[in-house]
Amino acid sequence: MGVIVQKYGGTSVADLDRIRHVADRVIRTARQGHALVVIVSAMAGVTDGLIALARRVDPEPDKRELDALLATGEQTTAALLAMTLRARGVPAQSLLGFQVEVRTDFCYGNARIQDIGVERMRRLLDQGVIVVVAGFQGCDPEGNITTLGRGGSDTSAVAIAAALRADCCEIYTDVPGVFTADPNLVPRARKLERISYEEMLEMASIGAKVLQIRSVEFAMKYRVPVHVRSTFSDEEGTMVVAEENGMERVVVSAVTMSKTDARITLKNVPDRPGIAARIFTPVAEAGICVDMIIQNTRASGATDLTFTVPRADYRKALAIERQVAAEIGAEEVLGDESIAKVSITGVGMRSHPGVAARMFATLAREGINILMISTSEIRISCVIEQKYAELAVQSLHSAFGLDAPA
Ligand code: ASP
Ligand code: MG
Numbered sequence: 001m002g003v004i005v006q007k008y009g010g011t012s013v014a015d016l017d018r019i020r021h022v023a024d025r026v027i028r029t030a031r032q033g034h035a036l037v038v039i040v041s042a043m044a045g046v047t048d049g050l051i052a053l054a055r056r057v058d059p060e061p062d063k064r065e066l067d068a069l070l071a072t073g074e075q076t077t078a079a080l081l082a083m084t085l086r087a088r089g090v091p092a093q094s095l096l097g098f099q100v101e102v103r104t105d106f107c108y109g110n111a112r113i114q115d116i117g118v119e120r121m122r123r124l125l126d127q128g129v130i131v132v133v134a135g136f137q138g139c140d141p142e143g144n145i146t147t148l149g150r151g152g153s154d155t156s157a158v159a160i161a162a163a164l165r166a167d168c169c170e171i172y173t174d175v176p177g178v179f180t181a182d183p184n185l186v187p188r189a190r191k192l193e194r195i196s197y198e199e200m201l202e203m204a205s206i207g208a209k210v211l212q213i214r215s216v217e218f219a220m221k222y223r224v225p226v227h228v229r230s231t232f233s234d235e236e237g238t239m240v241v242a243e244e245n246g247m248e249r250v251v252v253s254a255v256t257m258s259k260t261d262a263r264i265t266l267k268n269v270p271d272r273p274g275i276a277a278r279i280f281t282p283v284a285e286a287g288i289c290v291d292m293i294i295q296n297t298r299a300s301g302a303t304d305l306t307f308t309v310p311r312a313d314y315r316k317a318l319a320i321e322r323q324v325a326a327e328i329g330a331e332e333v334l335g336d337e338s339i340a341k342v343s344i345t346g347v348g349m350r351s352h353p354g355v356a357a358r359m360f361a362t363l364a365r366e367g368i369n370i371l372m373i374s375t376s377e378i379r380i381s382c383v384i385e386q387k388y389a390e391l392a393v394q395s396l397h398s399a400f401g402l403d404a405p406a
Contacts, residue, residue, distance in 0.1 A: 002167040003125065004034040007135065007157035010044035011174040012231035013077045016084075022231065023084045025172070026130060030090070035125040037164065039135040039157040040081055042073025047136075047150070063108035067137075067147045071097070074134035074153065082132045092130040095120065097137035097145065102156065104138035104146045111138055111146035112214075113155065116163040133160065154215035162222035169224050171211065172231040177238035178203075178210055180402040181255045185393050188403040192253060193236075196243040199253050202345045202379045206256050216240070243347055251348040251355055252400040257393045259340045259386055261291060262314035263371070264321055265306040268331035271297065278328055279305060282320050288313040292374045292383065302331075306372065308383065311337060339371065340389035343381040344396055356380050362399040368392055 006029065008022050022038075030036050042050075050069050054061040061069075078094040085092035101117030124131050135153025138146050148155050154171060161169035178200070181189040197220035204213040210228055219226050219240060229237025269275055276295075283290060293307040309317045314337055321333045349355050356373075359380055363370060368391065372383035384392055397403060 002034060003037065003161075003164045004029060005037045005039065005157055005161040005164065005166045005169045007039040007153060007169065007171050008041065008081075008231060009153070009171075009173045010041045010046070012172050013040055013042075013081070014044040016080070018231075019077070019080055019084055022081060022172075023088065023090075025231070026081075026085065027088065027090055030130055034167075037121060037125070037131045037133060037160060037166070038081065039133045039153055039160060040074060040077040041135055041153040042070075043077055046073040046076070064144060067108045068145050070147050071134070071137040071145045074136050078132045078134040082130075085130060085132070090130060091128060092132055093124055094132045094134065096134045097156075098139035098143065100133055100160070102138035102159070104140055104148070106140045106142075106144075106146070108144075108146055110149040111140065113138060113148065113159045113218075116159055118163050121160075121164065149212070149214070151209075151212035152214075154212040155218060158215040158218045158222075158224055158226060161224045162218060166224070168227055169219070170227045170229060172229060173210070174230065174232070175210065175228075176230040176233065176235055177228050178240070178254070180253065181393055181397050182257070185257070185390055186255075186397045186403075188406070189397065190402065190404045192238045194239045194241055194244075195253055196347055197240060198243060198378060199345050199347055200240045202343075202376065203254055203256055206258055206341065206343045206345075206379070206381065211240075249348065250346060250401075251352045252344045252346040252396075252402065253348075254345050255342065255393050255396045255400070255402065256345065257340055257342045257389050259389060260311055261308040261339060261341055261383070262311045262317075262335065262337040263306060263308050263339050263383065264314075264317055265304060265334040265336075266321060266325055266330045266332075267304050267334065268298070268300075268302045269305050269325075270329055271301050271303050275328060276305070279321065279324055280307075282324060283309070283317055286313075286316060286320060288317050292372050292381070294372055308339070308341075308372070338386040339383050340386045340392075341381050341383050342389060342392045342396065343379055344400065345379045347378050349378050349380070358399060359396060362395050363392060366391055366395050 082094035104111035135156035177191040179189045226240040
């Protein structure tokens with residue numbers, strides 16, 4: 001008998017009515033003859049509320065204790081769902097991270113799953129019991145509770161599906177699937193029937209919030225088919241699967257946008273070996289992730305160097321670079337927080353030439369200046385002025401033929 005893993009996010013279990021609705025879905029799936037493991041998030045807003053509570057005690061709460069606190073959110077939902085199922089006469093049992101044996105490293109607040117014990121879940125499934133697992137949590141080799149980072153119950157679900165070799169991991173959420181663009185920005189965005197792991201990974205890394213990025217890495221590594229769909233309708237969602245031949249027919253699958261970066265420019269930097277290392281080492285040591293980098297050589301033999309960092313780290317990075325600039329004799333440091341990054345993603349780019357040119361021509365037609373460009377094999381991103389972000393997404397969506405028929 002095939003195992004199905006279902007994961008329900010915070011909005012899907014936001015109150016007791018919704019938990020009852022989830023129980024209906026779970027019972028329906030079980031009656032179709034599937035062995036079922038259900039992973040739950042904390043009720044919507046609960047994790048944020050617990051973090052706020054902790055900060056009232058200590059603005060920088062102890063990380064071990066914070067994880068002990070945050071794990072209670074998922075513990076509550078798992079118990080409530082199991083209770084709801086049992087009250088309907090359906091055998092169900094809740095399990096916490098340590099009971100499943102979701103073993104992680106020691107990194108509180110952002111732990112990585114190392115391995116998952118399946119014996120206890122298997123035993124329950126063999127007895128016809130629905131297993132309800134508290135997502136987002138695990139335990140380190142010393143038995144301490146750890147959590148997997150915000151949105152981490154997606155990763156719990158995919159990892160458990162991989163460990164159980166489940167037929168499918170269904171991610172139930174408040175949107176009907178993965179779209180060609182954010183429907184709030186592009187009214188004619190379409191739901192994708194299928195998307196490859198790689199495309200999903202690129203999209204997750206540039207601001208699409210449908211799935212936690214680590215869950216996609218896990219799914220790709222262990223080839224777990226993931227079905228992203230809505231809790232509130234029976235409509236099919238989007239299958240996230242290995243790349244197939246047919247996928248190449250579309251050049252671009254989706255257009256995304258993020259306003260989470262800032263840009264820093266060092267002007268007139270001496271052009272000699274070791275300078276880039278001087279510029280980037282202190283930022284790295286401060287734990288700041290640099291994304292795009294461009295360097296232009298000037299006629300004078302000096303260079304300008306521009307790079308992006310997360311907006312949250314902007315002030316810190318700027319202060320570091322002002323110091324570096326003084327040391328290496330750069331002319332000045334400029335910063336800009338009002339930028340946006342628009343990206344097009346699609347495996348079809350591998351086999352279709354001219355995609356970048358079409359992207360640039362589309363932006364040019366709208367009078368949008370491109371400040372920076374970066375590419376991967378299946379993605380092209382442009383940094384532009386923030387005020388043009390929405391316009392850029394809409395025109396690229398049309399230009400690449402993604403608009404739904406009017
Ligand atoms: N409750 C956790 C969070 O809000 C984990 C999750 O929902 O996936 O980040
Ligand atoms: Mg979530």
